[in-house]
Amino acid sequence: MSADTEGCAFCRIANGEFGVRFLYEDPDIVAFHDIAPKAPVHVLVIPRRHLKSLAEASPDQAALLGKLLLAAGQVARQLGVAETGYRTVANTGADAGQSVAHLHLHVLAGRDLAWPPG
Ligand code: 5GP
Numbered sequence: 001m002s003a004d005t006e007g008c009a010f011c012r013i014a015n016g017e018f019g020v021r022f023l024y025e026d027p028d029i030v031a032f033h034d035i036a037p038k039a040p041v042h043v044l045v046i047p048r049r050h051l052k053s054l055a056e057a058s059p060d061q062a063a064l065l066g067k068l069l070l071a072a073g074q075v076a077r078q079l080g081v082a083e084t085g086y087r088t089v090a091n092t093g094a095d096a097g098q099s100v101a102h103l104h105l106h107v108l109a110g111r112d113l114a115w116p117p118g
């Protein structure tokens, strides 16, 4: 375990340490409910591998990034919001309010989502 992954809550969730229920999982990705939902549907889709943010992603991770988006779409279909609509967000860095330094896509749905976001 590197200094980054040690103590990373999302690495621990991906490792199954807290028994968090996965809505989706494959060898590279897991998805689970946000602990403090900001919408009726609020799911986080993360790579199992620790990657701080999109700012740290490299071209050799293009397939993984694509898989994250596809997994978000899959979760939206599973939760029945694919037709009504959903928002996929990746907060990156301090100005965007990223609070967990392990790349994650938010999937938000189930209410009228304001635009532009705050
Ligand atoms: P960020 O602010 O980094 O874009 O999003 C982090 C999200 O992770 C927040 O919506 C927050 O509620 C969620 N979160 C933080 N810690 C945990 C946790 O331990 N479990 C779960 N399920 N969600 C978490």
Ligand code: ZN
Pocket: 004, 005, 008, 009, 010, 011, 012, 049, 050, 051, 101, 102
């Ligand atoms: Zn991590």
